[in-house]
Amino acid sequence: MKCLRCGNTDPVYFYQDQDVWYCRKCIAFGRVNVNELPPRKQYQRKRHTCHPQLKYPLTPAQKKASDELRRNLTLKQDSLVFACCGAGKTEIVMEAIADYLAMGKKVGFAISRRQVVLEIAERMQEAFPSLSVIAVCEGYTDIVDGDLIICTMHQLYRYHQTFDLLIMDEVDAFPYRGNAILKAIAMHACVGEKIYLTATPDDEMRKEVSAHHLNMVELFQRPHGYPLIVPEVKRGYSWMQITYLLLFLKSQRKAKIQTLVFVPTIRIAHRLTRFLSLKYACCAFTSKTENKEKIIKEFHEGAYEFLVATTVLERGITIKGIYVVILFADHPVFNEASLIQMIGRVGRSIEMPTGKGLFLCKRKTKDITQCITSLRKMNEGG
Numbered sequence: 001m002k003c004l005r006c007g008n009t010d011p012v013y014f015y016q017d018q019d020v021w022y023c024r025k026c027i028a029f030g031r032v033n034v035n036e037l038p039p040r041k042q043y044q045r046k047r048h049t050c051h052p053q054l055k056y057p058l059t060p061a062q063k064k065a066s067d068e069l070r071r072n073l074t075l076k077q078d079s080l081v082f083a084c085c086g087a088g089k090t091e092i093v094m095e096a097i098a099d100y101l102a103m104g105k106k107v108g109f110a111i112s113r114r115q116v117v118l119e120i121a122e123r124m125q126e127a128f129p130s131l132s133v134i135a136v137c138e139g140y141t142d143i144v145d146g147d148l149i150i151c152t153m154h155q156l157y158r159y160h161q162t163f164d165l166l167i168m169d170e171v172d173a174f175p176y177r178g179n180a181i182l183k184a185i186a187m188h189a190c191v192g193e194k195i196y197l198t199a200t201p202d203d204e205m206r207k208e209v210s211a212h213h214l215n216m217v218e219l220f221q222r223p224h225g226y227p228l229i230v231p232e233v234k235r236g237y238s239w240m241q242i243t244y245l246l247l248f249l250k251s252q253r254k255a256k257i258q259t260l261v262f263v264p265t266i267r268i269a270h271r272l273t274r275f276l277s278l279k280y281a282c283c284a285f286t287s288k289t290e291n292k293e294k295i296i297k298e299f300h301e302g303a304y305e306f307l308v309a310t311t312v313l314e315r316g317i318t319i320k321g322i323y324v325v326i327l328f329a330d331h332p333v334f335n336e337a338s339l340i341q342m343i344g345r346v347g348r349s350i351e352m353p354t355g356k357g358l359f360l361c362k363r364k365t366k367d368i369t370q371c372i373t374s375l376r377k378m379n380e381g382g
Helices: 060-074 094-102 114-127 153-159 180-189 203-210 238-255 266-276 292-300 336-343 366-379
Strands: 014-017 020-023 079-083 107-111 133-136 148-152 163-169 190-198 215-219 232-235 259-262 282-285 306-309 323-326 357-361
Touching: 060 079, 060 094, 060 190, 060 215, 079 203, 094 107, 094 163, 107 114, 107 153, 107 180, 114 133, 114 148, 114 292, 148 153, 153 180, 163 180, 180 190, 238 259, 238 323, 238 357, 266 282, 266 306, 282 292, 323 336, 336 366
Parallel strands: 079 190, 079 215, 107 148, 107 163, 133 148, 163 190, 232 357, 259 306, 259 323, 282 306, 323 357
Antiparallel strands: 014 020
16 A cells, blocks of 8 residues: 555555545645545646846846756756855746746745745745735635745645646755655645755755756855855853853844844743843744744844744844854754854845854854854855
8 A cells, every 4th residue: 555645655554444545644634545646626827927026136146046047947957056045045046937937837935934934925926016926824824826826845735736846945954854744745746847945955965966866056155245154153161151142142232233042942042031031122932932923023123132042043034134143052953054044144134244143052063063164165155
């Protein structure tokens, strides 16, 4: 027996309902009987002649990457876009999106995190004002079809054999990474070409490139031309790290610059926020936080001097002029990829292309060292 949606062949996950067997491994996405495909829904396909309207034109490096990507798609080849944080991954796929829409083909853009889905949908709507751009994620599932669909990875189950072009961002991150069910659902959602976007490709993706299953498109230059921020590392016991943090926050208050303080656990986030809120306007931001959109909006508006966040904010968020501190950076939860992503929040905007990053730790781990090495290599052009 085999589930044609998730690929499961383990008998433990099959259950018999009278004379019919079905898969329980992917039952969260609806029941699928053995040897049956999920129903294919008919989503609208229209020709749209549109060109992305960007606030700033693509830089020569971005234009080169965009053209290379479009050539790969013309040859029906899948691509991996390896671009540093803030390089404009979203912008360089827009011309490819326009190409497919002009042919009346269906385009989907899938991201791991709900928060980023809403942000990308807003950016796409600004770039393509004549299109119906639909965000599909938790709390936004009343309308699931439009000219351009932006969704979480989990929501791809709705689109079996639907997309002629599927763009997937953050494929190296939870919950997609290492999740065979989500990967199978994503593969079944696409009947054409795929584009993977990441600033931190893992070994599996690099092997796909080496085996010529993916074409690599690289972009290590931010639009403003300034180098990536390489963090300063300060070592000390826990109380010393807290002291360094307090000194950093005091200097940022004088400069009136907001800060993201990353910590490894939810418990630490809440304890640190309670302590710091005696003196600062701050808020904890974790996977358990309610009203996430409201808090991010208030942070953008300057209501908080800083957020104390877990890795839930390591990707996707763009705030003008932000600085970053990672407390207990040697904690096992912080790997090279997450450290690169977190420090990548600094210096993203054209208006404020520079900034500061600080790693506070008891010891300089292999992941910290590799993160710094990778950032320096990107600044040297890869």
